[in-house]
Amino acid sequence: MQNHMYVFPARKFQIQTPGSTTFTCISWMLNRGYVAVGGSDGALRVMLLNLDQDKSNPPSSLNPWLSSQQLEGHSSSGMNIVRKMFENYLHSVRVLSWNEVYQKLASTDDAGVIIVWMTHGPDESWFEEMVNNRQKSTVSSLKWSNDGMKIAIAYEDGQVIIGSVDGNRLWNKDIGGSLTKIAWNTDDTLLLLGFADGEVHAYSQYGEFVSKVKMLCVENMELETALSKDLKKDVIVSMEWYVPPHSSKIVTNVGGGQSLTQQYRNADTSYNLIGDESYNNTASRLKVPEGRPPFLVAYQNGNIQLMCNENISKGVSIVRLPSTLIIMAQWSPDGSMFAVAGLQLDLPETERNVLHFISAYGERLQSIRLAPGHFAGIAWESSGHRLGALIDTNIYLVVIKFPYRWTYCGQTLVFAYKTLDSLQEVLVFYETKMEVKTKRYVQNLCSLKSYGDYCVTIFRTEELRGAYTMQLCDSIGTPVDSHTTNVPCSVVAMNASVVIVASTESFIVWHYSVPRQENTVTVSTGFQKTGNTNRNIPPDQNDKVHYIDEHRTEKQQQPTNGVTTDPICAIAASANFFLIACESGILYRFSLPNVQLQSTFKSNIPAPKLMTINCDGSRLALIGKYNVLRLIDLPKENIFTPILTFERREVWSVEWDDAKNDLLALMEKQRL
Structure with a gap:
């Protein structure tokens, strides 16, 4: 079904900083809601945003932060142990990575210093747990494993180090090339390494070479296009393998009372849906549908390759964003789409900051322009309904309104949502007068549409007689007619006698039949029940x-x-x-x-x-x-x-x- 999601910047959170700090990176913890931003002069701040949507208070009257703490480890005013180890150094924070399982933050700067932070005490303040500096090269990328047990560190000089969550080095290896990005696969058995020349290699979790990943989006690109507008052909800016975030193993606020993170979650009540069992204030943990690409590689020149795994023989999608310099790309918390932050080079300089939303299958969903300034990066909030865009010293909170699948027929609200424990969807018929719910478990629901006392549900079935099944239901969910078609369901319309389904290039008109009844007008809707059976329509008309x-x-x-x-x-x-x-x-x-x-x-x-x-x-x-x-x-x-x-x-x-x-x-x- 065509996606009509709506995206707009809703609020601006200004980060108070001393001097002329320029922020360079942002990361949002999904399990507890902390936002970390790093920048020049060793600036590193960890915050909880106030997402309270109380309309009785104008945005200007709301305290923008539930908490905000400046971490000094990367700056000249840091702790004594840091100053003794790295005298006279003042560098920009380059990379941030959250450990969702053990609730830790890893940060690194352009001097190669890596600090692991954790919280302590009832006020949930952050302090240094570990400090490390190889003193030979700059860290280009670091990622915690999905189970939180290990951290992978890639250096620009080709060195890879794997460490444990408690600080022990497990192994290290010189890969023999300049590295830019690193990622873990779904079960942490593979490491994906991105090189400065644009190549991607797969290694085992023990450092053994497995294969070279074929990057079609680079190999099929015309050289003239690649070199135009000073865009390098092979610079990887993001490499991510989507995995639903694991639950935290750390219990916070043991002493009782309401913690800061509980306040953060309680403030975020604006997106709960009636009957939506999948909703909570923490990250989405829905299963990933088979065949949906989880592996993303984004190049600075506007090319993005989506893969089901490191084996190029299976589903691959290529997305090209013309005249776009990509800053970074990041999966949404449920992996159904990703956001791309970039600069649109063919626009005036004050309008170049753009944000694209693209489905996991490569379909472009929405694009918006953001405020001018230094666009440093983006980070998703755990619900997937909001995203933070870091521009200069501000976090712009971008709100995403999704096209929920729902409709209304007779006195019944019909809507669908996904369950947490399976890939099935629940189709609910909620009779509003008697407050009675009827649930149906379905798969591959594409669209819902209604008119009068009936609604049509469209499913992708891949049956021989047609890839899509249209099912006409009454207000309690009982099917009364059905039809199949091979026309993809992109957009749908309905009236008292027909359902029109269209793809991007074709359409069909299904003349549906309903049970005979007297001509009456319902009081609740005003629609006329004609008892339409479409008996006079030639049978082949529905298939044309x-x-x-x-x-x-x-x-x-x-x-x-x-x-x-x-x-x-x-x-x-x-x-x-x-x-x-x-x-x-x-x-x-x-x-x-x-x-x-x-x-x-x-x-x-x-x-x-x-x-x-x-x-x-x-x-x-x-x-x-x-x-x-x-x-x-x-x-x-x-x-x-x-x-x-x-x-x-x-x-x-x-x-x-x-x-x-x-x-x-x-x-x-x-x-x-």
């Missing part, structure tokens, strides 16, 4: 695949290379017609039930992401690529009249009233 290219004019025709460059991105249905929108902004109007093209209209709205038609089919509400809501009057089948006096920005959802043709509800940022 309509291609949008067949309806383009000569000027709108696509190149004959088999690739649709103007894909379908939104659809909407009324009683006797439906609309299809393409990325170029062209709208196609088709009649129902015979599916004939009535007219086309070239709007000035690029890439419409959501369309909905009012109850009498006289007006269209349309949200474009940049979350601007506009209205278009539809007085006749061949007339589209934009209402130029109406425009609302930062809108991510809109619904018309079921009975009044001039009343609608919309969501602007976090306001209804």
Whole structure:
């Protein structure tokens, strides 16, 4: 299903720093919510952000921090033992890595000093546990193993050191090349090493060479493109293997009372869903679906390679971000997508800071521009609904609104969520008047849509007769009709007699049947129950695949290379017609039930992401690529009249009233 998630910067947290500190890195602990930022002059600060969403207090009146502690180990004002060991040194903190299991923080600076920090006491203050300096090279990357038992350290001179969580060196090896990144695989049996020349090698957990990972995104790249705009072809900026974070083995606040981290979690109540058993205030621990790539390698030049494992023979996706200098990429807490921080070099200098959100399969979901300044990095918050972007001395809290799968039919709220202990999803039919829940356990749910007293659920089934199954259900979840198709379900629309399903290039119209009943109008919804059975529709009509290219004019025709460059991105249905929108902004109007093209209209709205038609089919509400809501009057089948006096920005959802043709509800940022 096409993702209509909405992303916006909600708050700015300013970090008070002495002098002219420039921050260089950020990391957010998923299990307890601590944020660490490091920078020049040895600056290192560990904080708990105040995420309280109490609307009665304006943001300016809220204390931005629940706690904030400056750690002095990397600075000249650090502890005596550090000053004695490393006299007259003052360096920038370069890399931060949290141990989620044992609640430790590892930090390193450009002098090669590594410090491991841990908390102590009821106030959860941080202190140095271990200090190390090889004094021969700079640390380019360090990562704790997923079980928290080991730490892998990669040096620029090619040395790799593996240490235990209690400080013992397990082994070290000279790899024989300049290293830039290091990562552990799912079960910590492999180490992935990224080299300065862009190559990636796999080693066993004991340091034995296993294989060279084939990087198709580099090998298939044109040299001219690689060298353009001063972007180096082979600089790896991020290499991450997603693994659901392990639970902490450390019990905090043994003395009783409410700890700082408990206050942090209690403040974060804004995203709980009715019946969503998977939600909690700590990191997502959902199982990873088979076939979903967990291994990511991002290059500075805008190329990203996604892999299911280190073996290139299995699913590989390549994402290319043109004219983009990637700063870093990071998986979301549930691994379903990743965020890419970068500089868009073809934009004015004050608009270059961009943030991309891309699915684990390589589908681009959303992009936003951020405030100008030195963009140092990003870090996800544990719920996956927020992300911190470090720019200059500020953390910009970016909020992600996901397109939850839900709908409303009759008096029943229908929604789906994933369980923690399996890859199954729970489909819930919640009858709001009697407050009765009916649950169904399903797999591969793609979409939910409703009209009147019925809803359609669409599943990916991969059966011989069709890859997708559409199932019509009543308000208590009982299936009353079904149909299969091979058209991928990207966008869906529904009215009293048909369901329209579209991919990026084609669509089908399913004339569904419902049980016969008298013509009545329900009091709760205002919809007319027609007892529609669609008996007069030819059987092959439901199976006919309509291609949008067949309806383009000569000027709108696509190149004959088999690739649709103007894909379908939104659809909407009324009683006797439906609309299809393409990325170029062209709208196609088709009649129902015979599916004939009535007219086309070239709007000035690029890439419409959501369309909905009012109850009498006289007006269209349309949200474009940049979350601007506009209205278009539809007085006749061949007339589209934009209402130029109406425009609302930062809108991510809109619904018309079921009975009044001039009343609608919309969501602007976090306001209804």
